[in-house]
Amino acid sequence: MGRHGARLRWVVALVSVTVAVLATVDRFVEREREWAGGGDQVAVTVEARLPEPDQVPATAAALGWPDAENQVRGDPENQSVVLRLRWSGPSRVGRYQVILLDGRDTPARVVRPYAGWDAAGGTGYNWAGTYEVLAERYSWLAGTASRVTPDGSVTAPPDAGAVGTRALGDGSLVAVFRLGPRALPLDDPSRLVVAFCYVDPDGDVRWAKQVLVPPAHD
Numbered sequence: 186m187g188r189h190g191a192r193l194r195w196v197v198a199l200v201s202v203t204v205a206v207l208a209t210v211d212r213f214v215e216r217e218r219e220w221a222g223g224g225d226q227v228a229v230t231v232e233a234r235l236p237e238p239d240q241v242p243a244t245a246a247a248l249g250w251p252d253a254e255n256q257v258r259g260d261p262e263n264q265s266v267v268l269r270l271r272w273s274g275p276s277r278v279g280r281y282q283v284i285l286l287d288g289r290d291t292p293a294r295v296v297r298p299y300a301g302w303d304a305a306g307g308t309g310y311n312w313a314g315t316y317e318v319l320a321e322r323y324s325w326l327a328g329t330a331s332r333v334t335p336d337g338s339v340t341a342p343p344d345a346g347a348v349g350t351r352a353l354g355d356g357s358l359v360a361v362f363r364l365g366p367r368a369l370p371l372d373d374p375s376r377l378v379v380a381f382c383y384v385d386p387d388g389d390v391r392w393a394k395q396v397l398v399p400p401a402h403d
Contacts, residue, residue, distance in 0.1 A: 220322050224394030227274035229381050233374035233398045234267045241265045241361065250302045250359045257300060263363045264371060266296065270379070270396075276354035277383060279391075282316075282347035284329065284380040285362045289369070292327035293378055297344035301360040305351065308358070312345040318390050319382070325395055326380055352383060375400045 236244040238259030245253035248269040259265055270283060283301075286293035301308040320330035331339045348360040364371060371377075379396040 219392055223383065223392030224381065227272050227381070227394065229270060229272040229379075229394060229396045231271075231379050231396050231398055232269045233377060234401065235371060235374055236265060236267060238265065241267065245302075245359055245361060248359050249357065253302075256302075256307065257361055260363060262366050264368065265299070266362045266364065266371070266374070266377065268360045268362070268379070268398075269357065270360070270381070271357045272381070273355045277352035277385075279352045279383060279385040280349045281352050281356075281358075282311075282349050282382045282384050282390075283358060283360060284319075284326075284347045284382065285360075286326075286328060286378040286380060287364065287368065287371075288376050288378050289371075290328070293325065294328050295342045295344050295346070296362045296364055296377075298346040298348045299361040299363050301348035301350065301358060303350045303356065303358045304353075308348055308350050308360075310346045310348045312341055312347060313388060315384075315388050315390055316345075316347070316382075319380070319393055323380075323393055323395075325378065326393060329380075347382070349384075373400060374398050 234244050238261045241259035242254045242257045244267045245257045248267060250257065266285065268285065285296040287296050298310040301310065316329060317331060319326040329342060329345065331341055333339055344365055348358065350356060350358045375398055377398040379398060380393050381396050382393040383391045385391055
């Protein structure tokens with residue numbers, strides 16, 4: 186009985202370890218699939234406009250921002266980009282984060298957000314250390330990686346920021362970004378790229394979807 190019992194315990198332990206390893210492998214494979222195609226279930230469209238500084242509030246209002254005249258301002262020294270995003274797909278618990286990139290730079294440079302509005306009202310913007318994984322996972326988001334300063338410290342990109350909104354199944358967002366005082370003037374919005382990212386309730390990035398920006402309408 187003793188030898189048989191020991192053998193049985195060894196078999197049970199081996200099966201338990203095998204099941205745990207297989208479960209870990211399955212989670213790894215599923216996570217890799219999510220990184221590669223997690224955004225495929227969400228259809229995202231974007232419209233971008235490049236208004237003159239005094240037209241930024243009116244442009245935001247035209248794209249669906251109520252009371253933009255009192256909430257949004259242009260900056261004569263800092264070119265603004267006004268985006269309207271619409272999406273449809275499964276509803277999720279968590280947030281979508283919208284990052285705007287200037288594709289004229291290599292790697293594409295993060296454009297600083299100014300303000301955003303969705304159906305619930307004004308939305309904030311943020312940048313978190315967990316977003317570091319974006320540069321590791323997607324070559325087109327290499328510009329989101331932290332930089333090492335001359336003194337050896339690590340810092341986020343100078344204009345890092347993402348506009349957040351609820352991960353509704355069907356939603357829309359109006360967001361204003363500013364290219365930065367040292368950026369060359371932009372007259373073709375198709376040089377911009379949007380990263381539409383899903384962040385779960387724990388603050389972990391699950392996937393990012395690249396959304397190309399169409400040219401401006403004549």
